[in-house]
Amino acid sequence: xxxxxxxxxxxxxxxxxxxxxxxxxxxxxxxxxxxxxxxxxxxxxxxxxxxxxxxxxxxxxxxxxxxxxxxxxxxxxxxxxxxxxxxxxxxxxxxxxxxxxxxxxxxxxxxxxxxxxxxxxxxxxxxxxxxxxxxxxxxxxxxxxxxxxxxxxxxxxxxxxxxxxxxxxxxxxxxxxxxxxxxxxxxxxxxxxxxxxxxxxxxxxxxxxxxxxxxxxxxxxxxxxxxxxxxxxxxxxxxxxxxxxxxxxxxxxxxxxxxxxxxxxxxxxxxxxxxxxxxxxxxxxxxxxxxxxxxxxxxxxxxxxxxxxxxxxxxxxxxxxxxxxxxxxxxxxxxxxxxxx
Numbered sequence: 001x002x003x004x005x006x007x008x009x010x011x012x013x014x015x016x017x018x019x020x021x022x023x024x025x026x027x028x029x030x031x032x033x034x035x036x037x038x039x040x041x042x043x044x045x046x047x048x049x050x051x052x053x054x055x056x057x058x059x060x061x062x063x064x065x066x067x068x069x070x071x072x073x074x075x076x077x078x079x080x081x082x083x084x085x086x087x088x089x090x091x092x093x094x095x096x097x098x099x100x101x102x103x104x105x106x107x108x109x110x111x112x113x114x115x116x117x118x119x120x121x122x123x124x125x126x127x128x129x130x131x132x133x134x135x136x137x138x139x140x141x142x143x144x145x146x147x148x149x150x151x152x153x154x155x156x157x158x159x160x161x162x163x164x165x166x167x168x169x170x171x172x173x174x175x176x177x178x179x180x181x182x183x184x185x186x187x188x189x190x191x192x193x194x195x196x197x198x199x200x201x202x203x204x205x206x207x208x209x210x211x212x213x214x215x216x217x218x219x220x221x222x223x224x225x226x227x228x229x230x231x232x233x234x235x236x237x238x239x240x241x242x243x244x245x246x247x248x249x250x251x252x253x254x255x256x257x258x259x260x261x262x263x264x265x266x267x268x269x270x271x272x273x274x275x276x277x278x279x280x281x282x283x284x285x286x287x288x289x290x291x292x293x294x295x296x297x298x299x300x301x302x303x304x305x306x307x308x309x310x311x312x313x314x315x316x317x318x319x320x321x322x323x324x325x326x327x328x329x330x331x332x333x334x335x336x337x338x339x340x341x
Contacts, residue, residue, distance in 0.1 A: 003060065005071040009033045012112045019104045023097030030087045030108050031056070031080040035063050036071035038117060045117070046074045046339070047109065047125045049134040050081040051318065052247055053239055061320055068332045069126060074339070077117070079109045081130070083246040090183055091240035098182050099249050102137040103259065109134075110142065124148035124339055128317045129287070130247070133158070133254045139273040140256035146275040150335055153285050153308075153317030155292040157266055158254040162287050165203055166252040172196050173245050183245040190237065196244065197236035201228055206284035206313035214312070218323060270299035277303040278338040280331065282316035306334050 010032055017028035033056035038045065046069055048059065056078040062068045069076055082100055083089035090096040113119040125146055127135035132154020139149045140156070158166075173179060173196060176189030209215070221227035236244070256262070257269035277300050279293040290307050297303050310316035310327045319327035 003035075003064070005035060005065075006037050007033070007035055009056070010116070012116055014108060014111060017104075017108065019097045019100050021097065021099040021101055023095070023099075025082070025088050025097065025100070025104075026093060026095065028088050028108070030082075030112050032112060032116070033060075033078045033080075035060070035069075035076040035078075036074055038075040038119075042117070042119050043121070043123060044073070044075050045113070045119050045122050045124075046076045047113070047122055047135075047138070048076050048078045049105070049109065049125070049127050049131040050078070050084055051127075051129040051131045052251065053084060053236075053244070054081075054131075055084050055086050056080055062318075067321075068328070068335050069339075070336070074123065077113065079105075079112055081105060081134075081247070082108075082250075083243040085239065085243060089240075090242040090246035096183070096242070096246065099253060100246065101250060101258070102134055102254055102256075103141060105134055105250070106137050106141055109138075110145075120145060122146045124150065126150040126152070126335065127154060128152040129154060129314065130251055130254075132288075132317075133251070136256050136277075137254075139275045139277060140262070140269045141259060143272055143274045148339060148341075149273075149275045149277045150280065150338060151277060151293070152280045152331065153282050153288050153314055155254075155288045156256045156270060156296050158252060159289070159292055161289075163252055165287065166248050168199060169196055170245065170248055170252075172199065173241055176241075178241075183242055183249065185241045189241050193237050193239075193241060193244070194233050197232040198228060200236065201232045203286050204314050206286065206311055208284055208311035209313055209315075212311060266296075267299045270296055271301065273300060275302070276338070276341065278334065279303060279305045280308055280317065280334060281305075282308045282310050282313060284311050285314045285316070287314050304338075 014028040080086040125135040132151040176192035178189040262269040321328040
């Protein structure tokens with residue numbers, strides 16, 4: 001897809017940035033990317049936060065005149081998440097806090113929007129996976145500042161089952177001889193990251209995906225071992241372990257009700273959301289189940305639930321049109337309709 005619409009990028013510096021769970025991000029920075037043009041009224045802004053490990057170039061394929069988000073209609077802002085290798089992160093900050101939460105991400109993004117773009121209110125927040133949880137947190141933490149939210153393969157609170165997945169990944173990294181404690185590593189734990197990647201591969205795609213052999217036919221691998229190496233071991237291996245660890249800690253503790261005004265009461269937090277919330281879980285996602293969103297829906301003032309009919313598991317929520325055209329078309333139709341309401 002030719003990207004011939006206006007684009008810009010930069011780095012927003014927040015100084016020393018305190019985090020809610022304790023500690024400080026020294027000389028904090030958020031790298032950002034925009035697609036489209038901010039209108040005079042500043043009311044066409046869509047925030048597009050990152051998913052696990054993703055950077056803004058990884059996410060651009062959903063943006064375009066024929067994409068899920070149209071940059072000729074919207075001003076799309078991608079704030080790179082902490083510990084994604086572009087913004088401030090655990091791998092390049094000596095005293096990185098033990099726990100950086102979604103509240104901290106939202107606060108940094110709020111400052112970015114206000115101080116760089118003069119934007120106080122969002123037309124929408126679109127997010128997939130960890131990005132979806134950030135979208136949910138935006139709606140709960142700033143209910144007067146968000147008109148629409150699109151939650152793709154995400155939830156308002158990280159489920160117990162999802163935490164079991166995270167726990168296995170965290171314990172794998174901690175078992176490495178290179179692990180120093182509190183998310184720090186003396187050297188890159190190559191073997192531990194290989195195990196980490198193989199565990200991840202079993203969760204990111206569904207049983208039905210593997211049964212159908214789509215890792216071979218759709219993704220082009222000649223065999224399972226090659227697929228695990230090229231799509232998982234090499235990709236995860238390129239990321240610093242400290243960043244993998246730090247983002248998992250954020251994901252593990254995801255909960256929109258973890259705020260003094262809600263006191264851990266999820267129903268109250270959901271009920272406080274004023275934005276129109278579109279829930280788009282994948283029917284075969286192993287992280288964020290349709291049942292999680294179905295349980296949230298009755299508490300939302302303005303919500304809709306539209307499961308993605310797919311066997312691509314979690315990846316159904318982030319479909320490249322050349323690889324998963326059916327899922328892409330489903331998302332495009334649902335999201336474009338929601339953003340224009």
